[in-house]
Amino acid sequence: MLTKGDDFPLHQSAEPIAFAGTDRNFYDRYFFNGYSPDGSVFFAAAMGFYPQLGIVDAAFCVLVDGVQHNLRASRRSAGERLDLAVGPIAITIDAPLEVVTLRITPNDGPLAAVLTFTGRHFPIEEPRFTRRNGTRLFMDYTRMTQNGHWSGWLAVDGARVPIDNDWAGTRDRSWGIRPVGAAEPQPPPQGNFHQFFWLWTPCNFADRSLFFHSNDDGEGTPWNRRAVLVGANGGERHYADPGFAAEWQPGMRRLTRLTADFDASTRLALTPSGPLFAMSGLGYTHPVWGHGFDHGELEVAHDSLPEAERAWGNPLAMHVQALVHAELTDGDRSERGVGVLEQLFVGPHAPTGLTGLMDPVA
Template sequence: MLTRGDDFPLHQTSEPIAFAGTDRNFYDRYFFNGYSPDGSVFFAAAMGFYPQLGIVDASFCVILNGVQHNLRASRRSGGERLNLSVGPIILDIDIPLQVLTLHISPNDGPLEGELRFTNRHFPIEEPRFIRRNGTRLFMDYTRITQNGRWSGWLSVDGERVELGDGWSGTRDRSWGVRPVGASEPQPPPEGNFNQFFWLWTPCNFEDRSLFFHSNDDGAGAPWNRRAVIVDDSWNTEDGTERHFADAAFDIQWTPGSRRIARMAADLGHGHRLTLSPTGPVFAMSGLGYTHPVWGHGLDHGAELAVAHDQLSEAERAWGNPLAMHIQALVTAELTDGSTTHRGVGVLEQLFVGPHAPTGLAGLMDPAP
C-alpha cells in the first residue's frame, strides 16, 4: 500500500509508511493548548493517527464565559498519514519544529478559527515511557514538548476572540504504543491497570520555559519523572536546556476530591517550583481522553463523523467521570537562589488508584 509518505525519506523499516509495525495500539498524535494572558479563555486541540486501526481523529475545544465547547471529528484513514485534516479540523506544519497552524473551518457547530503556534525554543524530549501490565505491553512511547506563542483568532457562537500579545501555550508530539480503539476482548490475567498517577506541568515564564512531569506507582516511586528548564533559544547545544533528574514534589489537595489546590516541587540545585490553580478547569475528555464514545481511535461507522457538545463549569467539577482527567490553568513561581520568576502554565492531573505519599487510597476515593 503506497501513500504520499512514501515519497519522503521517512521510512524506518522495509515496509511502506502505511504499515507501522505490528502492534494494533500504535498511535501518532499532536496536542496543543493555549490561553489568554488573563486566563479567561483556554483552548486545546489534538489530532491522532492510528495506522493499524485505519482511523484518524481530531478535536478542538474552547472554554469561554465558563463553558467548555467541544468539536470532535473522526474519519477512516485508508493508510494515508500525510493528510492532516479531519473534517473541519486541519493542521498545517509551516516550519517543522517551529511554526504550526490550526484551521477550524466553518461547520454546523459554534467553533471556528485560525490559530498559529510559534515556538519559543527547540522541543525537549521526555524520557521514553515504557510500562507493562504483567507480561503485556501497556505503554511504550516517545514524546517531545515545546512552549510557544499563539496568534490568529477563534470564534465561539459568532463571538470573535483575537489572539494577540501574551497568548501562550504548549504543544507536544507523541508516538508509540498506548491503549487505543476498542477495548481488547481478553485483558491480562492481572486485569487492566487500576493505578495511574500522572502530573504534567508545562509553564511559560518571561524568558524561559519549565517542564515537570511524574508517573508514579502506588507506593510513590516514580517510573518516569523529569524536570527541564530551557531558555528562549533555538540552539540547545550551548547549554540552555537544563535537566533535573531528582525532582520531588508535595501536594495539597482540594478537600473531598482528587484535585490539587497547590503543588510545590523541589527540582534540585536550588530550584523550586510552586503552582497554584487560578483559572478554568479543562476536561481532557473534550479531546477524547477517557471519553466513552469519542475515545481515541474508535470507529464511528462512517467515512467521516463530526460531533459537538459542551460542558458547563458545574459539569467539570470533581465527581463527573468526564472531568477526572483535567488540565488546570495555574500561576507559577520558579525560585532560583535569590531570584523568583513568575509565569503561567497548566497542571495536568489524572489520578487513579492509590498513591501512598499523598494519601490517596482506593480506586477513586477523595484525598483525605
Template sequence: MAWCKEKEDANMLTKGDEYPLHQTPEPMALSGGNRNFYDRYFFNGYSPDGNIFFAAALGIYPQLDIMDAAFCVSIDGKQHNLRASKRMSSERLDLTVGPVTVTIIEPLQQLGLTVTGNDSAITAEIRFTARHQPIEEPRFIRRDGPRLLMDYTRMTQNGDWSGTITVDGQDIDIGNCRGTRDRSWGIRQVGASESQPPPAGAFPQFWWLWTPLNFDDHACFFHSNDDGDGLPWNRRGVVDAISGSVTEFEPKTIDLSYHSGSRRIKQVRLATGNGSLSITPRTGNAARSFYMSGLGYLHPVWGHGMDHGDLEVAHDVIFLDPAPAIDMTTIHIQALSDTVLTVNGREHHGIGVVEQLFIGPHATTGLSGLMDPAV
C-alpha cells in the same frame, strides 16, 4: 526452480513514501504489528487573565486505519467541544479530519490549526510559534504482567499563539495567548477495549502529573508517572532559558497537596537543582479547569481511535462546574495555574497548566481506592 514473489493484497504506497523518512523496508502506511500504535499532535493555549482556554488534538492510528481530531474552547463558563473522526485509507499525511486541519508550516517551529465552518459554535484560523527547541521526554514503557501497555516518546514545546478564534459569532484575537504543543508516538491503548484483558486482574492505577509552564525568559516542564506506592516510574524536569541553556532535574520527592474532598491539586512545590518551583492552580472566579474528555481522553463515545465510519463530526457543550462529581469524564483535567520559578536566587513569575489524572491509590500523597477523594 523458478523464483516467484508473493503478490501483495493491495498497493500500500501513500504520499508518505515520497519523503525520505522510512525506517523499515515497509511502506510508510505500515507501522509495526501492534494494533495500539499511534501518532499524535496536542495543543493548548490560554490568555493571561484566563478568560479563554483552548486545546486541540489530532491522532493517527495506522493499524486501525482511523484518524481523529478535536478542537475545544473554554469561555464564559462553558467548554465547547468539536470532535471528528474518519477512516483514513492509510494516508497519514492528509491532516484534515472534517472541519479540523493541522498544518506543518515549519517543522519544530510553526504549526497552523484551522477549524472551518461547522454545526458547532466555533471556528478558528490560528498559528503556534515555538519559543525554544522541543524537549524530548524520557521514553515511557509500562507493562501489565507480560502485556505491553505503553511504549512511546513525547516531545514538548512552549510557544506563542496568533490568529483568531470565533465563538458564537464573536471574533477573539489570541495574539496575547501562550501555551504548549506536544507530539507523541508509539504504543498505548487506543480504539476498542481489549477483548481479553490480562488474567492477573491488576487493580486500575494511573497517577500522572504534567506541568508545562511559560515565563518571559524561561520555559519549564515537569512530569511524573507514579505507581500506587507513590514511587515514580517515569519522572523528569527541565528548565529551559529561552536564550538556549537547559537545566535538567529529577526531584526525589514532590511537595503536593489536594483540595479536600477532591482529587484536584491545590499546590505543587519541588526543587529544580539550582532553585525551586511553586505551582498553584487558580481558584474562585479566576479558576479555569479544562476537561480533557473534550479531546477524547477517557470519553465513553469519542475515545481515541474509535471507529465512527467514513466521516463523523459531533459537538457538545460542557457547563463548567468548580466542584464536579469525581468520574471518568472529569478526573482528567488541565488546570490553569500561576507559578513561581526561582533560579539562582531570582524569582520569575509565569503561567501554565497542571495536567492531572489520578486513578487509584497513591500512598505518598494519601490517595486510596479507585476514586476516593483526598481528605
C-alpha cells in the same frame, strides 16, 4: 500499500510508511493548548492517527464564560498519514519544529478558528515512556514538548476573539504504543491497569520555559519523572529526580497547590487560578469519542460542558488541566509565570495519601 509519505525519506523499516510495526495500539498524535493573558479563554486541540486501526480523529475545544465547547471529528484513514485534516479540523506544518497552524473551518457547531503556534525554543524530548502490565506492553512511546506563542483568531457562536503574541501555550507530539480503540477482547489475567498517577506542568516565564512531569506507581516510586528548564538561548538544564509535594482540595482528587524541588536551589510552586478544562473534550477516557474509535467514513459532533458538569465526581472530568500561577525560584532569581497543571489520579498513591480506586483525599 503506498501513500504520500513514501515519497519522503522517513522510512524506519523495509515496510511502506502505512505499516507501523505489528502492535494494533500504535498511535501518532498532536496536542495543543493555549490561553489568553488574563486566563479568561482557554483552548485545546488534538489529532491522532491509528494506522493499524485505519482511523484518524481530532478535536478542538474552547473554554470561555464557564462553558467548555467541544468539537469532535473522526474518519477512516485508508493508511494515509500525511492528510492532516479531519472534517473541519486541519493542521498545517509551516516550519517543522518551529511553526504550526491549526484551522477550524466554520461548521454546524459554534467554533471556528485560525491559530498559528510559534515555538519559543527547540522542542524537548521527554524520557521514553515504557510500562508493562504483567507480561503485556501497556505503554511504550516518545513525546516531544514545546512552549510557544499564538496568533490569529478564534470564534465562539460568531463572536471573534483576536489572538496576539501575548497568548501563550504548549504543543506536543507523541508516538508509540498506548491503549487505543475498542477494548481488548482478552485483558491480562491480572486485569487492566487500576493505578495511574500523572502530573504534567508546562510553564511559560518571561524568557524561560519549564517542564515537569511524573508518572508514579502506587507506592509513589516514579517510573517516569523529569524536569527541564529551557533558557532564552535554548540551553537545557535537566533534573532527573525532582521531588514534589501536593496539597489537595478536601473530599476530591484535585490539587490546590503543587511544589516541586528540582535541586537544593531550584523550586517550582503552582497554584490553580481558573476554571478546569476536561480532557475528555479531546477524547481522553471518553466513552463514545475515545481515541481510535470507529465512527464510519466521517463523523462530526459537538457538545458542551458547563461548569457544573466539570465538577469532581463526573467521570468526564476526572482528567483535567488547570491554568496556574507559576513561581520559580532559581538560586537568587525569582520569577512569576503562567502554565498548566494536568492531573489524572487513579488508584492508590502512598506518599499523597490516595487510597482505593477513586476515593477522595481523606
